[in-house]
Amino acid sequence: MLEIKNLHVKLEEEDKVILRGVDLKVEAGKVHAIMGPNGSGKSTLSYVLSGRDGYEVTDGSATLDGEELLEMEAEERAAAGLFLAFQYPVEIPGVGNMTFLRTALNAQRKARGEDEVSAGDFLKLVREKAASLKIDADMMKRPVNVGFSGGEKKRNEILQMAVLQPRMCILDETDSGLDVDAMKLVSEGVNALRDEGRAFLVITHYQRLLDHIKPDVVHIMANGRIVQTGGPELALEVEKNGYADILAGVQ
């Protein structure tokens, strides 16, 4: 589904190289996790894939079902089925959460040549998804993420994912700032979306999220590259021994 080849990225404004040849292939139906020390380029990878400004791709490619992502606008990538759950979901005062979601859903549908969802169907869809994430009606009426707690913001990300139904979901440190209960709720939300046609790329620092969202493949990223790939046991090893051993082994 997602195929990244030899991806090199630097910051647009300064001469700082962040990704130095990332190769990664995520198949439909699978959950891949990326772990790695701070500054290894994990978040940059998620931003570059989703089309954020400020980065320059100097080499390589990233395709979603064969379509080149890096040539698309951010909104086109979303319509093509890519979704990034933000590490720091953005507050947008003045834009209601419902308005936001409905605008996004209908914009994606329009871009794919599908009919807009009626107000009634939309309401039904959101209510159903919100209930399972314990998001109440009041949160839906408030402006996007404004005044939300850390846990509420992350649940709101998962709600957006559940409503927009992307094929390729990237979760950027979705566990950061979550307490045990919230982590469970968010993980259940993610697990409910797992199916054969959908893939996940879960970026995290900690093994504990992977206790809830069980990965098929674990990658270790360091210094802008994937340096090791393995099964779930790799995450356990990191948890136990830290990155030092792995990085030493690579070097």
Place this chain on the structure above:
Amino acid sequence: MALPQAKLDQLSARIAGLHFPSTGWQGKVRGEALERLTAMGLPGKRDEYWRYTDPTALTAPEAKAVEGRGEVAFDSIDAVKLVFVDGLFDAEASDDPSLAGVEIIRLAEAVTDIHWAGDLYGQLEAAGQKPVQRPLAAIGSAFATDGVLIRVTGAAERPVALVYRSETDASDVILHHVVRLDEGAEITLLESGDAAARLLTVMEVDVAKGARFHHVRSQGRTPDRLVATHIFARIAEGALFKSFTVAANGVLTRNEAVLDIVGDDSVAHVAGVAVGDGRDFLHDDTVFITHGAERCESRQVFKKVLKNGATGVFQGKILVKPGAQKTDGYQISQSLLLDGDSQFLAKPELEIYADDVKCSHGSTSGAIDDTALFYLRSRGVPEKAAQSLLVLAFLAEALAEIEDEAIAEDLRARLEGWLDRHDG
């Protein structure tokens, strides 16, 4: 002190040939306004009150011709429409002005003494000349071509809509309206349309005890228009005054609001949204609110969206007199600069002589939040739609000042249209 000759000459040139009925009650009140004007002279760009906005085009002897006509707002609102064409009331184009609880008289036809209007016309304007001189307002009182006198005795069932049309390219129009709300009365007054190449208006509003006045104005959108408006209001005990203005384009717009809160427990809100595109655009909101009573609330909420070198100006003052305890004054002026060429000049002022008051003011200018823009786009919202959504979100606090949802929706749709047309 007599004015210097040059100032007198400038004034004579500006008022030469203007409409001035010298008889009857109007002769008296207009004569008094002319005296005030002659003592003040016209504003100049060296005046502190015109520091950010050059009044030259407003004080020039003649108005420059403009082409094109804007559309009229509030079409969908069921209101009693009073149409003015090139500054004169047009009875044929207007609705039947009979409305229960409301007395409407055309200024140009108000020949016989109308005591309530005679006591009010020019009086609030005269009171509003201190501590800051407003000579253009005195022109409005002295030389109005027409206007309406509205007395509200009950709760008006429908809004009254003043619709301004312009048919002559170089029309130079001066209007003066007087609105008196009796105790407990309520009305919504709408204004819209491109009145003229150059428009000068004065509206005096006397809101008696417990009365409620709602004013919503949409200032046309022909690009070359010059506009100077003045609202003078006196707000009595337990009364409510709300005024909202949306402005798009126009080469120079100066909207002054002078609100005098004289009764306890009253509420005065003045708010506005201005959107401007291009170096020629200058929009100036100048507000002076005097709190002279206890437990009153005032709010000023002004938002401007500026691009391609447009300029926004805000001068807002809250004066809390001695004894005006428990005053709650709020003032915010913000601009969204869509590029680096545009500018916003703000002068918020508080002057407080009571010790138990709550007053706040804030003024900011900023760009579209890139992070929010990316967030919206990452969810599939195309860039231009995302930008419009963020601009409307920025304007939301001001638009929330409009109580009537149908009217607010009308203006919101117009703003969306403007954003669509100016997305380049």
